[in-house]
Amino acid sequence: MDRASVFSLSVLPSDPEVGDDSRAQTQAKFVSFISAFRLDNSFIYRDQLKENILTKLYYLDVDIAHLISYNEELAHRLANEPADIIPLFEAAVKECGRRMVFVGPDASKSFPECQVLLHSSANLTSIRDLNASFISKLVRIPGIVIGASTLTSKATTLHIMCRQCRHTKNIPVLGGFSGISLPRICDRPSLPGEDAEKCPLDPYFVIHEKSTFIDQQVLKLQEAPDMVPVGELPRHILLSADRYLTNRVVPGSRCTVMGIFTIYQQKQAKGAGNAVAIRNPYIRVMGIHADVDHTAKGQAIFSEDEEQEFLEMSRLPNIYEMFANSIAPSIYGNADIKKAIACLLVGGSKKILPDGMKLRGDINVLLLGDPGTAKSQLLKFVEKVSPIAVYTSGKGSSAAGLTASVQRDPQSREFYLEGGAMVLADGGVVCIDEFDKMRDEDRVAIHEAMEQQTISIAKAGITTILNSRTSVLAAANPIFGRYDDMKSPGDNIDFQTTILSRFDMIFIVKDDHNPARDETIARHVMDVHMGKQPTEQGSVTGEISMEKMKRYISYCRSRCAPRLSDAAAEKLSSHFVSIRRQVHQAEIDSNERSSIPITVRQLEAIIRITESLAKLSLSPVATEEHVDEAIRLFLASTMDAVGQGATTSQELLAEINKVSEELVRRLPIGWSTSLATLRRELVGNRGYSENALTRALIILSRKETVQFRNGGANIYRSGM
Secondary structure: OOOOOOOOOOOOOOOOOOOHHHHHHHHHHHHHHHHHOOEOOEOHHHHHHHHHHHOOOOEEEEEHHHHHHHOHHHHHHHHHOHHHHHHHHHHHHHHHHHHHHOOOOOHHHHOOOOEEEEEOOOOOOOHHHOOHHHOOOEEEEEEEEEEEOOOEEEEEEEEEEEOOOOOEEEEEOOOOOOOOOOOOOOOOOOOOOOOOOOOOOOOEEEOHHHOEEEEEEEEEEEOOHHHOOOOOOOOEEEEEEEHHHOOOOOOOOEEEEEEEEEEEOOOOOOOOOOOOOOOEEEEEEEEEEEOOOHHHOOOOOOOHHHHHHHHHHHHOOOHHHHHHHOOOOOOOOOHHHHHHHHHHHHOOOOEEOOOOOEEOOOOOEEEEEOOOOOHHHHHHHHHHHOOOEEEEEOOOOOHHHHOEEEEEOOOOOOEEEEEOHHHHOOOOEEEEEOHHHOOHHHHHHHHHHHHOOEEEEEEOOEEEEEEOOOEEEEEEOOOOOOOOOOOOHHHHOOOOHHHHOOOOEEEEEOOOOOHHHHHHHHHHHHHHHHOOOOOOOOOOOOOOOHHHHHHHHHHHHHHOOOEEOHHHHHHHHHHHHHHHHHHHHHHHHHOOOOOOOOOHHHHHHHHHHHHHHHHHOOOOEEOHHHHHHHHHHHHHHHHHHHHHHHHOOHHHHHHHHHHHHHHHHHOOOOOEEEHHHHHHHHHHHOOOOHHHHHHHHHHHHHOOOEEEEHHHOEEEEOOO
16 A cells, blocks of 8 residues: 555455445345335336436436435445445446346346436535545535546556466556556466466556546536635635546536545656655546526525515515615615616526527626715625626736636646636626726727627637626726816726727716715715614615525526517617717717717617516516616616716807817917916916817817827927
8 A cells, every 4th residue: 555656445345244245235225226216106217227228328317315215324325435335336227227128148248337427415515625534425516617628538447468478367447546556476377287487577568459448537626706715715626527427517617516535646756755645635526517507506496485485576566676775775875876786687688599699688887987986885795696796806807817818737738728707707797896997908808708798719729719698897987086077078988989888888976066965975874884774765784685686686587588579679769769869969069979889789788778677577578667767777877978078068169169270370380389388378368268278189189280298288289
């Protein structure tokens, strides 16, 4: 055992009192379990095995709960000594399969080996809690697959031959990562009357053609991001899956793994002393169950009482108001933003068109506004209440961290992909704070994720597409830190049109100075800090608890996909035309293109908001009332943002034109002057307003007639 090679244990027990008969008895018990276990007059495992064998799949998927109800002692032994019991179970499956299909003396040789897959609904153990007491026991752990190797072949029996005397023998190999070392001396029995000439040391070599192999795949399982304690790195563990368990999951999928917690010895590096007693843990997979529905996160099962409660909730006439009020109840006001967040959490309906094009159902919201308006708090709340959520901050996330990075595996030197925030939050929400502080090249990385809901990667010879079906909730500050009412939205917002058009709703959150409102907010904040129940509008605890909200969101997303009614569709299309006309008129009036575009994407946005409102009340059809509320929300958010700069009056426009002409006349091409001089002349002596001068200079610099130099202190006339 203490050689540097991997040691293997014999499957047969060494205890002399426990003879072969007890192993035969255990196997017989398994045979009777497979052939006799039934639920409601259907023999589950007998039928399942027969179906599988007829389709040439030699495995049996067993629920441990059934085994417990059939024979508790057997199930206990399976959980505590799986390495000894599972080979017997597999032999029992093989025997049952042989009886069903073949009859004949040499059938046992021709019938292939069978595999037992296990699943169970027992309690989960997190990767963090696995310690030495679990070694060689059956464990069940949840996590996210972050890496999957290609298939390799692992020998189960090696056929070896001696170089000198051609003596052959078969040696069995254990599963998992455990290897084997070939015998050092040839053990051929010498015939009588023959010279007992010894074969040399290490005479054996492997004949691959006569050995048997199975598929094996190495997976890397990491803790789900929401299970990692604050300030810790997520842990991961290697999994070894073989035969029918390979190729079940892809990187990025959440799954629950059932397996034997085992240990192996790593290959020693040259020169590093042999630490014989130290072994590394891994899990030999006995069953792997991927969560089909991403939004449910392993809890797709709703009890009947819960379903009843949710259906009753959805029938309440004010469910939408209740839901919005329960979002971040400790933050005062911002009713429309909370309603928009309610729509974002529920999401619209995803559509796949006949030609294979996909239309996203997720809603993206941008909160743009002054500091101190509780934007980050809203984001933090959404992270807590959404079934799947990832929170990142602008400066702290790079393009690779948001999308995906290509890593190199230190052992096999292969490249593999590791998903970033947008991939891990597949089926949920990504909250991006400080969105304006992100570098432009990083922000471009999420363009595709926001509209096409995929992330394409071409790095290090890997070209692939990952899913990122996520909603984005972003919070940003305007250019100057605060929103400047005197400037148009284009001067306040630092983003390009390309990213703004991908947001379904854009809220401009201003910190208005209003004595009555300030007083109410102050009282509300004092009450929150002192732990009192606020007297007026809304309490600190929402009407729906956070846990119930989470489950209700999961329920809505998994059970309902509303469609528009004809009347609603008609209403929407006519409305969109009038909105476009309004924007066009505003652009003509203010003499500049709107920085917040209204495109077909915005029409789709209103459709999605309508569907999400219908989904919130679990209604299969979106009606005109839903459309009215969706249009109201859209007008209160994006259209309001577009119209912010349209307050420029006709007089101011006329004044700006005059100042522009004056400036062009005053400055010959190639001359420069200081801003202070211009201000003194035009504002002090001529009586123009300072606002008109600033706007005129901005318009001229856009036309590249003048340039700002020395940080805007000097004005240089550069062209016509």
